[in-house]
Amino acid sequence: MPPAIIxxxxxxLSRPQQVAEAIKSWVMANGWGPGExxxxxxxxxxxxxxxxxxxxxxxxxxxxxxxxxxxxGPGGGVFVHQVSEERAxxxxxxxFYFQHLTIDDVYQIRAVLEPELAAGLxxxxxxxxxxxxxxxxxxxxxxAENAExxxxxxIASLRFHALLAEMSGNPxxxxxxxxxxxxxxxxxxxxxxxxxxxxxxxxxxLDYQSRLVAALRAGDxxxxxxxxxxxxxxxxxxxxxxxTVLTQRFLPEGDII
Amino acid sequence: MPPAIIxxxxxxLSRPQQVAEAIKSWVMANGWGPGExxxxxxxxxxxxxxxxxxxxxxxxxxxxxxxxxxxxGPGGGVFVHQVSEERAxxxxxxxFYFQHLTIDDVYQIRAVLEPELAAGLxxxxxxxxxxxxxxxxxxxxxxAENAExxxxxxIASLRFHALLAEMSGNPxxxxxxxxxxxxxxxxxxxxxxxxxxxxxxxxxxLDYQSRLVAALRAGDxxxxxxxxxxxxxxxxxxxxxxxTVLTQRFLPEGDII
DNA sequence: CCCAATTTGTTCGTATGTATC
DNA sequence: AGATACATACGAACAAATTGG
Numbered sequence: 227m228p229p230a231i232i233x234x235x236x237x238x239l240s241r242p243q244q245v246a247e248a249i250k251s252w253v254m255a256n257g258w259g260p261g262e263x264x265x266x267x268x269x270x271x272x273x274x275x276x277x278x279x280x281x282x283x284x285x286x287x288x289x290x291x292x293x294x295x296x297x298x299g300p301g302g303g304v305f306v307h308q309v310s311e312e313r314a315x316x317x318x319x320x321x322f323y324f325q326h327l328t329i330d331d332v333y334q335i336r337a338v339l340e341p342e343l344a345a346g347l348x349x350x351x352x353x354x355x356x357x358x359x360x361x362x363x364x365x366x367x368x369x370a371e372n373a374e375x376x377x378x379x380x381i382a383s384l385r386f387h388a389l390l391a392e393m394s395g396n397p398x399x400x401x402x403x404x405x406x407x408x409x410x411x412x413x414x415x416x417x418x419x420x421x422x423x424x425x426x427x428x429x430x431x432l433d434y435q436s437r438l439v440a441a442l443r444a445g446d447x448x449x450x451x452x453x454x455x456x457x458x459x460x461x462x463x464x465x466x467x468x469x470t471v472l473t474q475r476f477l478p479e480g481d482i483i
Numbered sequence: 484m485p486p487a488i489i490x491x492x493x494x495x496l497s498r499p500q501q502v503a504e505a506i507k508s509w510v511m512a513n514g515w516g517p518g519e520x521x522x523x524x525x526x527x528x529x530x531x532x533x534x535x536x537x538x539x540x541x542x543x544x545x546x547x548x549x550x551x552x553x554x555x556g557p558g559g560g561v562f563v564h565q566v567s568e569e570r571a572x573x574x575x576x577x578x579f580y581f582q583h584l585t586i587d588d589v590y591q592i593r594a595v596l597e598p599e600l601a602a603g604l605x606x607x608x609x610x611x612x613x614x615x616x617x618x619x620x621x622x623x624x625x626x627a628e629n630a631e632x633x634x635x636x637x638i639a640s641l642r643f644h645a646l647l648a649e650m651s652g653n654p655x656x657x658x659x660x661x662x663x664x665x666x667x668x669x670x671x672x673x674x675x676x677x678x679x680x681x682x683x684x685x686x687x688x689l690d691y692q693s694r695l696v697a698a699l700r701a702g703d704x705x706x707x708x709x710x711x712x713x714x715x716x717x718x719x720x721x722x723x724x725x726x727t728v729l730t731q732r733f734l735p736e737g738d739i740i
Numbered sequence: 741c742c743c744a745a746t747t748t749g750t751t752c753g754t755a756t757g758t759a760t761c
Numbered sequence: 762a763g764a765t766a767c768a769t770a771c772g773a774a775c776a777a778a779t780t781g782g
Contacts, residue, residue: 240749242543260581267768277751279536286499286540290547291577298768299759314578320548321571324517325654334603335655338595346591397582398592402659523747534771555748556779
């Protein structure tokens, strides 16, 4: 019987990494939450018996992971920080930079997550939320007349999905859909797909989305699910015609739909 | 019309962060891939006109993100490194540390992803892969007789799912399922759920998994999908009886199923 | 086995920048 | 405006690890 849990190779950690881990456990042990201040550099130097440089590198490691932020000046210091969605997106994006994802890979996920999301939201959105969705839809109420408009409309239609995800009460669902959506937006921007107006994509996208909002308002979960299933299938088909392999690039944290 | 892409607040970057970003772009611009060596510290000090400490902090930032690794000695230096699954898992786990996920949240995702995974694998696994799955199943062929065995079996059953995910040709699917599965394993370990033998969970899990392997071998995608749907529904029900809110903790990169 | 060269890792002292009072 | 408290940055020296002779 193989060990249930495989602990990866021991892999000696450098001193700053050890300190970073120690600080992390320290924060957890004390139950410090976002906004709370960690001991100052000087105190940490004493606490860990290490030089300033080492402590600073440890802080940098935690900062890169999005776990702390530091401010200068009196009342400044290092503060526990809730990892932001942007940061998490960028860090996970780095992982997929080295995997080669295809359009099919991404749409296989979208095709199951998005319908489930829609079904879960049916009948649970406030009038304000429904209005916000319709507001995004106005961005592509009319067919695009040039490449620039086409691109803007495509991004806006992805924004519709990101907005929908944000309304989910499930943080995992929310993050996953927004991550995948951002990835698609990133591709279209970097590859400049959709340079030629694609009337079919426009018409089908708009139609699906307005029917979806209607179903969400009516509280019809099954219909919402089915609409998004069809939409995903269609969008996949149209996307596949344009490109099969996604370009990868490091996401410079900050761009997010 | 709102801007299509929202760029988050300017937020001045510290010098090391700027350098880290510069190095990242540098690597991309030169098309350096995993294993390739970056210029030495000394060269970077000259290249960027900054002190050693600053350069080192920048390297640490990239190292924390899993993008580089450094080695000492002759022939040593800083090397581009493919972000590992373990690292990506740990970093994303930090994000969810601050979100409060419920069992329901996690199972809503599993319930749609796992059946889709199984359907995609039907008829595509080699005899060796099918044997590997059956091998894991032997870990819980007999009912557990005490709490320790119970726990080991539960982890092994999660390992079955992680192994299945690993066989997917879709890197996104693979990562997402393994991430969620690890998250569940982490919970059960930290909370020590399943301290009391739960015969129903054992019997149903084993039955579902053996039927699943049969369906996969037979190449029956629809049946595989349906089996996993039922399994997820049942596992969700049994888990929900035990706990509703997940404990969160920082994942100390390395533990992975 | 030891020695020398190379490259990262760590330390310390000092000085600068920045925000608060 | 000035003093204070904190992070930030610099530079020089030394330590540790690895490779090859």
